[in-house]
Amino acid sequence: MTATAQDINLEAFFKISYGLYIVSAGNSSKKSGYISNAVFQVTAEPAQFAVCCSKNNYTASLINENRSFSISVLKRDAAQSLISTFGYKSGKDTDKFSSIKYTTGITGAPIVTEYSLAWFECRLTQTIDVGTHLLFTAEIVNTCLIEDGEPLTYSYYREERKGKAPKNAPTYIDPDKNNEQKSDSEKYKCLLCGHIYDPAEGDPEGRIAPGTDFKDLPESWQCPVCGADKGSFDRV
Amino acid sequence: MTATAQDINLEAFFKISYGLYIVSAGNSSKKSGYISNAVFQVTAEPAQFAVCCSKNNYTASLINENRSFSISVLKRDAAQSLISTFGYKSGKDTDKFSSIKYTTGITGAPIVTEYSLAWFECRLTQTIDVGTHLLFTAEIVNTCLIEDGEPLTYSYYREERKGKAPKNAPTYIDPDKNNEQKSDSEKYKCLLCGHIYDPAEGDPEGRIAPGTDFKDLPESWQCPVCGADKGSFDRV
DSSP states (O other), X not given: OOOOGGGOOHHHHTTSOBBOEEEEEEOSSOEEEEEESOEEEEEETTEEEEEEEETTSHHHHHHHHHSEEEEEEEBTTXXXXXXXXXXXXXXXXXXXXXXXXXXXXXXXXXXXXXXXXXXXXXXXXXXXXXXXXXXXXXXXEEEEEOOOSOBOBHHHHXXXXXXXXXXXXTTOOOTTTTOTTSOOOSOEEETTTOOEEOTTTOBGGGTBOTTOOGGGSOTTOBOTTTOOBGGGEEEO | OOOOGGGOOHHHHTTSOBBOEEEEEEOSSOEEEEEESXXXXXXXXXXXXXXXXXXXXXXHHHHHHHSXXXXXXXXXXXXXXXXXXXXXXXXXTSOTTTTSOEEEOTTSOEEEOTTEEEEEEEEEEEEEEOSSEEEEEEEEEEEEEOOOSOBOBHHHHHHTSOOOOOTXXXXXXXXXXXXXXXXXXXXXXXXXXXXXXXXXXXBGGGTBOTTOOGGGSOTTOBOTTTOOBGGGEEEO
């Protein structure tokens, strides 16, 4: 038995507390990372974490290939540009590490140190298929507390910084599915850079004709200013 | 390669953000629940959660037997007595539901509604052995938002309410192991009820002789006032 739409109260999901992290993997030639809110400790002896990653994330394949990854705990004031790079772009197309501070761990995994309070380096113990995503469990081989301070939480990001989940996040909510009854011929704002999509103008550079509703933009369409995907826009 | 003590900075672990939940399982004749901070969503379609549970928790066997469980999101001001009952006592010995508000879900699982903002009822999809603990993944079959408000987070519980992780929590830190160099002939305070254990007095009712250091109390020893276990005490 699967829950139907009326069984699921989306507001209830916002009562789950999460931090925001960058999970990175790779080696000297290929590296990537993604923004994750799905990180928790699963055992104390030995210390192990579990993280959840979309099968579509390039980092997922790098974790399985290299059998290691790192978790960087973001500071509350982490720059939006860092979150945007790791949360809304694919590491297949972009070198996410080209202009940020990072170090390399004893496993060879890259570890983001920019805007990070602490990090954990982990060696993969299990990969579990949970459908659209993979759960990775991993033993901690090294930790670092860079500085004390407040970690960025998902509720703070959502409520104070008006951010939303990247499309590949397990907590992503498709705005089209939850607003089916509303008219869609309205302006949408990019939550990352503030760019407004106006259907009356379309997006000439992205070959989108004037008069195209936001909901009719192709799934591959990206914000012409910052590259964020459709899921990063909210109706204004 | 396993991390050695010097690789592990315990302060780094406190930068991971968690909520606090009651995870419950059972049926009309047997039910139990435990306090968990290890809850996250793993997929959106279908909506699935993962929770982590000590193999020593009675609830773990009830989840596997009944193949369902519920997650109640605790309010920030949840009564310490509720946290104490679900976090520091075993459901084998106590009917944790005898004096609290709960409902029964469509799977038969008990769902704690007292001091809860929201709940999720879940049907088990996978049980994954991660060592001392089990990871359960489960599909959400029903949700309820009881009221809006601030959820209790682990950092709030630890910093503002001075609580600590139950002994079976994945994030539990053994105070004896982390203070090996310190003398132990000192008083200890129960973080749940405030009772002071004084080695000079011992615990006559618990058959502990005067002059017994806290570290020499048996692992089965409990706070004579509220029943919390040794792990719930901190040096004063």
